[in-house]
Amino acid sequence: MLRDAAAREGVPVNALVARIDEERIRAEVPPGLAGAIRLWLVAHAPAPDG
Template sequence: MSAEREDGASAALFAPPVKRSVTIAGHQTAISLEPIFWEALRAAAVREGLPVNALIARIDVARMAADDPPNLASAIRCWLFRDNMRP
């Protein structure tokens, strides 16, 4: 259980990044994301009916189509933010 701070935020909200290995297009890659983003990614994968690796691969394809592609961790965070902004 995480400690509640005076401002109401959970200490877990500000946990440091966790590095995980994922397979994208047959290649292993490591991604560092804060735990809250890993949780959001798992929830989004469930909503999309995909394994987490498949959702990451989909985000990666969209990222690479950008004029100036960000790193994969940034692309995942941006995708999750936009996904959670949908009505």
């Protein structure tokens, strides 16, 4: 899922993780990085074909 998301964003996986990490550390109560990645993937998942 992370590789697919990076491809959709047009960036390498490590760049996407760095972007997610930057957002994570700005949070009032930052989650762990793995949790932040999971949350980001859910929030940015492509809409299902309906």
